Amino acid sequence: MPRSTIPYHETGYYSKxxxxxxxxxxALQQFYQRFPKITNFNAQLSEKKKQFSDASREALVEQLHKQYANTEVSEATQKNIDALANENTFTITTGHQLNLFTGPLYFLYKIFSVINLAETLNKSNTNSYMVPVFWMATEDHDFEEINYFNFKGKKIQWNRKSSGAVGMLETVGLEEVFQVIEAQFGKSENAKHLLSIFKQGYLEHTSLAEATRFIANTLFSDYGLVIIDGNDKELKKQFIPFAEKEINQQLSFSAITETTDRLNKMGYPEQVHPREINLFYLKENLRERIVQRDDLFFITETDISFTQNEILDELKANPERFSPNALLRPLYQEVILPNLCYVGGGGELAYWFQLQDYFKKVEVVFPILLLRNSVLLVPDRLSEKLDKLEVEVSDLFLKQHELTTKHTKKISDIAIDFSSQRAHLEQQFKALYELAKKTDASFVGAVAAQEKKQLNGLDKLEKRLLKAQKRKLTDELERLTTIQDQLFPKQSLQERNSNFAEFYLEYGQELFYQLKDQLDPLLHEFTLLRLPKP
Structure with a gap:
């Protein structure tokens, strides 16, 4: 079987x-509304349907048509955009930063999670229709987080000066990046395809938002994925009432702080710190926090300030200039989309758990939260090596010293286990304790000290034997750790480091077919996927 799974808690890579x-x-159920199981979606749908208006649907569809004006739209995607006008159509949404050439592998896993969940729900419910949506984080401003991707252990980076929202950035300087990857990718047909996508995306579009839309659309349009840019004046008009409350009442700060305090007391750390005002002011080359001092509202790092009336007037006249931060973006998303479920990584879900009480206060339906699929891709050549070593893929999640210890004990021709000797020693000391009880307490203490000394001595001997066997088996252990280093770069998850290009060059479109076919978004376990020979 190409697919196996491991519970998330056994991987060692996920938070409590x-x-x-x-x-x-x-104890955690108070921080979300419904768990992501298929039986909970009908109730979610009914609640969202009552709240989401026809006017919101009309605005959404109209703006999507405008956003796709310069993009070649597949039949499947066009069908899904048009379907959003229907009151029985809903979305399954994920989002991601505008990472260079999609960034780490989990970009793919997020999107296949929403695609597959939408399909699963469509099969189980014929009275409604689900559309997979990808929310581009065009309003982020941390360029250093997105200006690179890793390819075979090398960092390929876009160097330029940056300010303001990254979606507005011009794609200047990406010709140099193209030249780098052209030399790295090689001359195969798969390489030519990837280079064509990169070139058309970044060298034939003027903004990073448009380039990212082109690339995501090219990769996923056959599956009907709908891509949305929230940095849109008409869509932000619907957010004006909530932004007004943020300015006038600072409602999010009190609600989110109280929820976060409860999470902290239960031992869960704060993911995102709430501000008094969780909005940025956004213009070309500018995205800075809005802060209140006395009766004035200031834009940090600038000379711009407003009175309360002035900033409210500015909000109504130019809503596109008001940008929600990480804690308000989820609310904005749920206001403008008929969304049932948000699919995200562990860090994303952590800050969503801070938000449910705030959603209740502003009377917006809180979505179902689903942990995206996580995957370890095992190329066929490494699968064969693991089979020869008789090592399970799941063993590779161990820390490297634990992995080598386990394998050494498995293949050693000498038993590296002194448990029988330890049991024999403990049995001998039982007799000594019986003898000691017949004398005085000081003798009992002496027996206990001697027992501890000898047991420690056995432990040290066992460790020395293990070390000696590791030296003897160095060649095989090095083959094993080399495989682990390839699958777990820098001793961390592959999906957080490697770019999809590494695998696409070898497997081509089969990589996408395998992910689409093998990932089950409602399985709630980490997927180990052995890739077949190309």
């Missing part, structure tokens, strides 16, 4: 918050 959520721990 996430593993508690996946186990539906009772």
């Amino acid at each position: 918050l996430i593993t508690d959520y996946l186990s539906e721990a009772e």
Whole structure:
């Protein structure tokens, strides 16, 4: 079988918050509304349908048509955009930063999670229709987080000066990046295809938002993915009432702080710190926080200031200039989309858990939260090597010293286990304790000290034997650790480091077919995927 799974809590890479959520721990249930199981979606749908207006649908569809004006739209995507005008159509949404050439592998896993969940729900419910949506984080401003991707251990970086929202950035300087990857990718047909996507995306579009839309659309349009840019004046008009409350009442700060305090007391750390005002002011080359001092509202790092009336007038006249931060973006998203479920990584879900009480106060339906699929891709050549070593893929999640210890004990021709000797020693000391009880307490203490000394001595001997066997088996252990280093770059998850290009060059479109076919978004376990020979 190409696919196997491992529980998230056994991987060692997920927080207690996430593993508690996946186990539906009772204490955590107060921070979300419905758990992501298929039986909960009908209730979610009914609640969202009552709240989401026809006017909101009309605005959404109209703006999507405008946003796609310069993009070649597939039949499947066009069908899904048009379907959003229907009151029985809803969305399954994920979002991501505008990372250079999609960034880390989990970009793919997020999107296949929403695509597959939408398809699953469509099969189980014929009275409604689900559309997979990708929300581009065009209003982010941390360029250093997105201006590179890793390819075979090398960092390929876009160097330029940046300010303001990254979606507005011009694609200047990406010709140099293209020249770098052209030399790195090679001359295969798969390489030519990837280079064509990069070139058309970044060298034939003027903004990073448009380039990212082109690339995501090219990769996923056959699956009907709908891509949305929230940095849109008409869509932000619907957010004006909530932005007004943020300015006038600073409602999010009090609600989110109280929820965060409860999470902290339960041992879950704060993911995102709430501000008094969780809005940025956004213009060309500018995205800075809005702060209040006395009766004035200032834009940090600038000379811009407003009275309360002036900033409210500015909001009504130019809503596109008001940009929600990480804690308000989820609300904005749920206001403008008929969304049932948000699919995100562990860090994203962590800050969503800070938000439910705030959603209740502003009377917006809180979505179902789903942890995206996580995957370890195992190329066929490494699968064969693991089979020869008789090592399970799941063993590679161990820390490297634990992996080598486990494998050494498995293949050693000498048993590296002194448990029988330890049991024999403990049995001998039982007799000594019986003898000691017949004398005085000081003798009992002496027996205990001697027992501890000898047991420690056995432990040291066992460790020395293990070390000696590791030296003897160095060649095989090095083959094993080399495989682990390839699959877990820098001893971290592959999906957080490697770019999809590494695998696409070898497997081509089969990579996408395998992910589409093998990923089950409602399985709630980490997927180990052995890729077949290309």
